[in-house]
Amino acid sequence: QLTSGEDSYAKPQFRADGRALYALHSREVEKVYSLNRLTAFNWPTVTQPAFLTQGWDRSVDDFVSAPDSRSLYLVAEESGDTKLFRVSSDGGTPAPYSKASGTFSELTLAGATPVAKWESAVNPAEIVTLDSAGEKRAITSFNTAAAADLDWLPLKHFTFRSKRGREIHNMVVLPPGFEAGKKYPLLVLIHGGAHMMWKDQFFLRWNYHLLAAPGYVVLLTNYTGSTGFGEAFAQAIQQDPLKTPGDEINEAADEAIRLMPFVDATRQAAAGASYGGHLVNWLQATTTRYKCLISHAGLINLESQWGTSDTIYHRELNNGGPVWEQGPVWREQNPIRLAKNFRTPILLTIGENDYRVPLNQTLENWSVLQRLRVPSRLIVFPDANHWIQKGEDSRFFYSEVHAWLKKWLLG
Numbered sequence: 001q002l003t004s005g006e007d008s009y010a011k012p013q014f015r016a017d018g019r020a021l022y023a024l025h026s027r028e029v030e031k032v033y034s035l036n037r038l039t040a041f042n043w044p045t046v047t048q049p050a051f052l053t054q055g056w057d058r059s060v061d062d063f064v065s066a067p068d069s070r071s072l073y074l075v076a077e078e079s080g081d082t083k084l085f086r087v088s089s090d091g092g093t094p095a096p097y098s099k100a101s102g103t104f105s106e107l108t109l110a111g112a113t114p115v116a117k118w119e120s121a122v123n124p125a126e127i128v129t130l131d132s133a134g135e136k137r138a139i140t141s142f143n144t145a146a147a148a149d150l151d152w153l154p155l156k157h158f159t160f161r162s163k164r165g166r167e168i169h170n171m172v173v174l175p176p177g178f179e180a181g182k183k184y185p186l187l188v189l190i191h192g193g194a195h196m197m198w199k200d201q202f203f204l205r206w207n208y209h210l211l212a213a214p215g216y217v218v219l220l221t222n223y224t225g226s227t228g229f230g231e232a233f234a235q236a237i238q239q240d241p242l243k244t245p246g247d248e249i250n251e252a253a254d255e256a257i258r259l260m261p262f263v264d265a266t267r268q269a270a271a272g273a274s275y276g277g278h279l280v281n282w283l284q285a286t287t288t289r290y291k292c293l294i295s296h297a298g299l300i301n302l303e304s305q306w307g308t309s310d311t312i313y314h315r316e317l318n319n320g321g322p323v324w325e326q327g328p329v330w331r332e333q334n335p336i337r338l339a340k341n342f343r344t345p346i347l348l349t350i351g352e353n354d355y356r357v358p359l360n361q362t363l364e365n366w367s368v369l370q371r372l373r374v375p376s377r378l379i380v381f382p383d384a385n386h387w388i389q390k391g392e393d394s395r396f397f398y399s400e401v402h403a404w405l406k407k408w409l410l411g
Helices: 144-148 208-212 231-235 243-259 275-286 302-308 313-319 328-332 335-341 359-372 391-410
Strands: 008-014 020-026 036-042 060-065 071-078 081-088 103-110 113-120 123-130 136-138 156-161 167-173 184-190 217-222 263-273 292-296 346-351 376-381
Touching (some): 008 060, 071 103, 167 243, 184 208, 184 243, 184 391, 208 217, 243 263, 243 275, 263 275, 263 391, 275 335, 313 328, 346 359, 359 376
Parallel strands (some): 081 103, 263 292, 292 346
Antiparallel strands (some): 008 020, 103 113
């Protein structure tokens, strides 16, 4: 046994010269989020680990030791990208190694050459190498020809200062055939987690460009609780799980409308899954600005979610104690307690085998909506868990999402 205490260590890897053992360290604290910091143990005489990225306010996702044992390459999230960094084996502040935007992952070495998977929202993943200046070169082209045939544009970034004084990062997806002189409806897409971030990357589930394809501007907001903006920013969601993120999402929509005259302020919709679905249901309870909503695997009732989800304790941390103590969050940030305000047409989807946000949450929501006669539609995927993973289910999901948005945004 090399470690003790309640802290966690992951991804152990020896330094190239065999004289140190590296690992990612995560503190066990009464917080809903903790950074992964790079640590080093002397080897073979193991002592207390040295923290190589102690003062760096980013979470290390992956790392690899350079062959000369003098430095390491790191991958970490930052402001919508997953970037590549380099740090001395003695520790310090990691320096950017590549200027490329987008998402690096699966980092390894071929001899002394860093090799990784790289992608962006308009570049499906390929394998790249990086030279000594950090310039990347693709060594595969599985998707290059297909991607070149698509009418899509790179993401646009903007930030604004929220009413709470926080710097909030956003990305914007433009539809195919975009014309600056036209007006487009706005689809506010809300990420789950909450401890993740919208990235400049390509993936199928909630694909940015597939959602924008019928002619929508899609807004991606990294609200309070998101990763990639420092430990305190991610932790600030604790005991404020829905209100501040919800306010920031609305403020981001206001800022997008202000900055981009091609956005039609009279036609806005919001959609999200998991924590994003929680926030959609919170918007249902707190605003009528959106023409329609889409909530996949979203909770409506903090109390019954606590009792039926496969994870419980972090919900107590987030909500300020167990449900029976009935602290302010349980009473004031629980969407079902504000159900009298529900007005907005909403599409509800859920996997029957979801244990993270169980089916009961969506059925409770559906019952409330039917009782209040709010225009709504319920779709249950019998074979899905927390994610819709089967190809035909995914195709059907997108067809229903597009039909719902068309009905309420395009008339």
